[in-house]
Amino acid sequence: xSRQSNRTTDSKxxxxxxxxxxxxxxxxxxxxxxENDEEVNKQLDKMRLIEDFLARSIGRCQDFRETADVIAKVxxxxxxxxxxxxxxxxxxxxxxxxxxxxxxxxxNPLVDFVELPDNHNTLIYSNLLCGVLRGALEMVxxxxxxxxxxxxxxxxxxxxxxxxxxxxxxxNLPAGxx
Amino acid sequence: xxxxxxxxFLHMEIVSHVYKEQQASKGEMDNKDRAACVSVLEGMGFxxxxxxxxxxxxxxxxFKDELDIMKFICKxxxxxxxxxxxxxxxISPPQGTYVLQDNKFSxxxxxxxxxxxxxxxxxxxxxxxxxxxxxxxxxGLDSVVTAExxxxxxxxxxxxxxxx
Numbered sequence: 001x002s003r004q005s006n007r008t009t010d011s012k013x014x015x016x017x018x019x020x021x022x023x024x025x026x027x028x029x030x031x032x033x034x035e036n037d038e039e040v041n042k043q044l045d046k047m048r049l050i051e052d053f054l055a056r057s058i059g060r061c062q063d064f065r066e067t068a069d070v071i072a073k074v075x076x077x078x079x080x081x082x083x084x085x086x087x088x089x090x091x092x093x094x095x096x097x098x099x100x101x102x103x104x105x106x107x108n109p110l111v112d113f114v115e116l117p118d119n120h121n122t123l124i125y126s127n128l129l130c131g132v133l134r135g136a137l138e139m140v141x142x143x144x145x146x147x148x149x150x151x152x153x154x155x156x157x158x159x160x161x162x163x164x165x166x167x168x169x170x171x172n173l174p175a176g177x178x
Numbered sequence: 179x180x181x182x183x184x185x186x187f188l189h190m191e192i193v194s195h196v197y198k199e200q201q202a203s204k205g206e207m208d209n210k211d212r213a214a215c216v217s218v219l220e221g222m223g224f225x226x227x228x229x230x231x232x233x234x235x236x237x238x239x240x241f242k243d244e245l246d247i248m249k250f251i252c253k254x255x256x257x258x259x260x261x262x263x264x265x266x267x268x269i270s271p272p273q274g275t276y277v278l279q280d281n282k283f284s285x286x287x288x289x290x291x292x293x294x295x296x297x298x299x300x301x302x303x304x305x306x307x308x309x310x311x312x313x314x315x316x317x318g319l320d321s322v323v324t325a326e327x328x329x330x331x332x333x334x335x336x337x338x339x340x341x342x
Binding site: 017018019021022023024025026028029033043047048049050 | 184189191195
């Protein structure tokens with residue numbers, strides 16, 4: 001993966017670059033450890049990052065629509081820290097039943113300086129994001145399917161994440177030794 | 179939600195992932211396995227350090243000498259990466275040895291405030307050692323970087339510049 005960028009050095013940028021570069025090193029290492037992209041995607045999906053924070057923000061949302069807005073706001077804040085022109089992702093393409101929507105990100109901070117080489121066409125570079133979103137929603141008792149529909153790394157204009165509400169997870173009593 | 183916290187979370191997750199993977203395939207971990215994990219983490223840090231120093235020094239003039247470079251690492255590089263300044267404790271230019279101390283190393287503050295979990299500390303230092311080694315490498319210096327901790331969150335990094 002080659003690097004290309006013409007940003008000016010700025011202390012806020014520096015910190016985001018540390019995160020972006022570290023994420024890049026992680027993906028590179030995973031590609032080395034695992035034979036195929038599917039495995040790498042699975043590993044990225046398993047990782048847990050800010051679920052706690054995200055779950056607390058989503059917390060007492062009354063319905064899925066409210067949840068969508070909160071998620072967009074949190075990601076927007078994260079992006080505002082990363083980019084000069086931070087833009088809150090937009091929530092669009094609601095399904096008629098109101099259980100599915102798209103999150104459109106104009107910039108994906110994870111992919112600064114990244115180019116996907118040809119032999120990794122099925123690699124979902126930002127799969128960590130899907131795992132984090134799904135994990136956070138699980139923490140607030142919601143089972144949601146999270147998928148990348150468009151990805152700027154694969155040549156699309158924007159990054160689009162599709163989120164579909166599956167069901168409410170029943171509260172499990174702490175007893176039991178599974 | 180700050181960038182620093184994000185990096186710290188990602189770092190913790192990476193360390194835990196590397197060790198889990200090793201454990202999953204081997205069952206019991208022996209010293210060789212642990213050394214393998216440390217070297218994977220160090221390698222990742224190396225790449226990140228190289229990239230970071232490139233961005234950081236793009237517009238600055240070249241350094242006068244080794245000492246100048248080490249001072250830069252302690253001040254500017256440490257500030258950008260760990261949000262603090264590290265002190266140079268010990269210098270021995272003829273042998274190319276430097277010891278840097280950080281009393282409140284940001285990647286250890288969440289771990290403990292004393293001697294608890296001391297044996298876990300090396301896992302969380304490997305990446306940072308790699309970052310320093312990577313930064314020096316891109317500035318033209320080959321080095322060996324090790325870290326030691328006696329009381330968290332203070333830790334010492336020893337840098338030995340390899341003379342050709």
